[in-house]
Amino acid sequence: MLKVESLVKTFSVEGEDVHAVDELSFQVTRGEVYGLLGPNGAGKTTTLRIILGLLEADRGYTEVDGYQTAEDPIEVKSRLGFVSASDGVYPWLTVREMLLYFADLYHVDPWVARERAEGLSRVMDIEKLLDRRAGTLSTGQRQRVTLVRGLIHDPPVMLLDEPTRGLDVVGVQTIFQYIDHLRHLGKAVVVCTHRLDEAERLCDRFGLLLEGKLRYEGTMNELQAATGRDHLVDMFVDMMTAGAI
Incomplete structure (x- = not known):
């Protein structure tokens, strides 16, 4: 690979x-x-x-x-998916908005992106964070979001x-x-x-x-x-x- x-x-x-x-x-x-x-x-x-x-x-x-x-x-x-120590979240977007935005950048179909965001959020235990603005998250929560974001296009x-x-x-x-x-x-x-x-x-x-x-x-x-x-x-x-x- x-x-x-x-x-x-x-x-x-x-x-x-x-x-x-x-x-x-x-x-x-x-x-x-x-x-x-x-x-x-x-x-x-x-x-x-x-x-x-x-x-x-x-x-x-x-x-x-x-x-x-x-x-x-x-x-x-x-x-490629890339995850680093620098989370780089967009503070004024909700977690859901940010995940779907990145999926769109990779030309992931909207319905696939929504399903994938929901599924990965369950895996990484951030379901309750999806409609919170990213700027309000703790360091650990931001890292979980970053991990999901790296997989949103299924690289x-x-x-x-x-x-x-x-x-x-x-x-x-x-x-x-x-x-x-x-x-x-x-x-x-x-x-x-x-x-x-x-x-x-x-x-x-x-x-x-x-x-x-x-x-x-x-x-x-x-x-x-x-x-x-x-x-x-x-x-x-x-x-x-x-x-x-």
């Missing part, structure tokens, strides 16, 4: 070339949750922006459901960028339930997060990034066998220590 192939992106910083993404390749299949993990500056956000069509790669390509971002950006955007691929940042324990559990729901629906999911303990619980496979390069990839068992470490935190400490030598 999602393919990233030999991706390269270089920025010029104070006269020097910085390889934000360096020959990065990975794939995510239907029903799989892939953790794209790394410290600040590892290339995670740059990769997501290239997939979304917000940045142009220097070399390589990204492909969503058979469409390459550089060649068919509109088709790719229609097949096959979901990108989640730091989805639990700023949330309390209940909010984090909501994200876990949401990702389980995405897996059940057969979505291909990419999760970028600094919370490695959460990633261990959430993801089926992992890609460990450092300085734009994919250093390790695989299931938790495969990473443990390759690194000799039991937990992602220890793996990253070893990687960063080796890189500093």
Whole structure:
């Protein structure tokens, strides 16, 4: 469902070339949750922006459901859902109005949009919020609305960028339930997060990034066998220590 192939992106910083993404390749299949993990500056956000069509790669390509971002950006955007820590709700619209507005942007038939909004609202427990203005919602409520909004056009691929940042324990559990729901629906999911303990619980496979390069990839068992470490935190400490030598 999602393919990233030999991706390269270089920025010029104070006269020097910085390889934000360096020959990065990975794939995510239907029903799989892939953790794209790394410290600040590892290339995670740059990769997501290239997939979304917000940045142009220097070399390589990204492909969503058979469409390459550089060649068919509109088709790719229609097949992507995106959720980040920044909720970006429209405060003067009701939750229902906002969900239907976003569905219309993706050319979802009105009756399908209404049914989908109702169904997703039941799943994410925001039925009682549908006719409230978004600006009156709490942080946790706004996050639930954002999660529903990301699925309103039923995309096959979901990108989640730091989805639990700023949330309390209940909010984090909501994200876990949401990702389980995405897996059940057969979505291909990419999760970028600094919370490695959460990633261990959430993801089926992992890609460990450092300085734009994919250093390790695989299931938790495969990473443990390759690194000799039991937990992602220890793996990253070893990687960063080796890189500093």
